[in-house]
């Protein structure tokens with residue numbers, strides 16, 4: 285990893301809930317994030333993702349453990365940390381009393397940015413986020429996707445070293461989601477370090493250099509998406525459907541397809557668990573042809589981060 | 604230096620928003636004094652329900668209520684947006700400044716509003732009920748000090764209420780806190796008059812508005828029984844200290860979980 289910009293050591297958050305009991309939202313997590321990295325926390329609702337972002341961005345008090353950003357300890361000097369970071373929280377928190385452009389301009393003013401610089405930067409970011417035409421409208425008239433883009437633009441106004449995005453695409457239509465993904469990638473290409481959370485496994489897979497899978501306040505595993513998937517057994521699946529019923533097909537497949545772990549069969553459908561399904565595909569088709577079994581469909585399911593999560597927890601990511 | 608810039612930028616934002624709703628703003632600070640002065644200073648004395656001298660008696664009360672209402676609303680109402688469902692204040696809380704200063708800025712804005720409301724009472728009173736008024740300015744510096752402190756205590760109370768009460772329940776707060784405060788604030792009667800109901804006379808000392816009304820009374824209508832100015836000022840200062848401590852704690856609770 286490049287030089288770490290976020291360092292987290294055994295970070296904990298315990299909330300005292302209204303009912304008089306304690307909620308261990310984050311139960312001791314440790315990780316580093318490198319400069320220019322896109323680092324993702326992937327986990328279901330309630331995993332502790334927002335709480336983690338809150339602690340790293342000074343809005344949630346740290347119960348125990350340590351965290352620093354760009355070498356500055358969050359517990360000791362939160363105001364200096366605030367200069368280095370920007371956060372787009374889970375909900376839309378735009379200033380409804382200001383226009384889109386003013387949202388950007390005032391944000392930059394809070395950071396003491398000189399007039400010319402902030403005017404130029406606002407212009408640039410409005411263009412980047414495809415909002416130039418709506419610059420003088422109020423954000424209450426914006427669609428979810430536009431509001432999100434404006435939030436990201438606002439966060440970028442003061443050139444933060446780290447951009448935190450909490451569930452940036454949750455609740456957006458697929459098209460808006462793709463647009464945000466695109467923007468996130470572009471930003472990272474130009475050197476922006478990004479820390480994001482999501483419960484969308486494809487988002488984590490597509491965007492992140494490294495993913496930490498989080499559940500019940502703990503990080504279960506952490507690595508590049510490719511390595512996480514590779515380390516997950518039994519997830520490489522091919523679904524086979526035949527036209528006629530063949531009692532012997534599972535045995536033929538087991539004997540003749542290398543790398544086949546096991547077969548689950550039910551009438552004419554067979555689920556094959558393989559090490560390298562892409563390579564076995566030709567083999568599978570060959571076996572059916574040789575034994576004269578007519579195929580209706582063959583479907584390849586590569587391992588997803590969802591499978592990784594299921595493997596680690598025994599539960600699905602989205603209930 | 605950068606703290607100062609950030610602070611001013613946050614204040615500029617609030618002034619901008621206020622200037623956009625200038626009409627609302629003047630209605631908010633203006634209607635109440637107008638109505639009070641009209642009813643107590645003109646309607647009631649004219650129809651003979653109360654003696655003409657009553658105008659003189661209630662003027663300090665009108666001034667106190669107007670200050671208090673404007674300060675409380677000016678601070679508490681914006682908090683409904685700031686800490687409401689959308690948490691709009693988050694962007695300012697993420698600014699490179701202590702969140703206590705974000706709170707102070709809001710109190711200062713409420714204080715300005717309270718001062719403006721107070722300043723508005725004088726011309727209104729003069730126009731509507733001047734013929735019934737019998738004012739004797741005791742000490743201008745003391746009056747100004749009382750007005751300044753009055754604005755601060757009102758805005759600080761607004762911050763306490765705005766952070767303790769859920770934004771959705773603000774209207775209930777006005778009914779259960781503000782209205783009783785006004786009626787038990789030595790506004791329509793001098794505090795000394797309560798000596799016939801001793802338990803009430805001491806109970807209302809918990810109400811900061813009492814010190815405000817009595818303080819103004821001492822400076823504007825010294826011929827009417829009033830609390831000694833040093834006690835009035837002490838009462839306001841103690842209220843400010845207590846309210847400020849509570850406001851700081853509650854604001855931080857809202858800002859940081």
Ligand SMILES: Nc1ncnc2c1ncn2[C@@H]1O[C@H](COP(=O)(O)OP(=O)(O)O)[C@@H](O)[C@H]1O
Nearest residue numbers: 299301307309328329330331332333334335860
């Ligand atoms: N302010 C709070 N007070 C009490 N409990 C909270 C608070 N915020 C979050 N929690 C609890 O902490 C846990 C983690 O929440 P959160 O960090 O929001 O998860 P995620 O963002 O992964 O969905 C949940 O059980 C949630 O109910």
Ligand SMILES: [Mg+2]
Nearest residue numbers: 333334374451
């Ligand atoms: Mg969350």
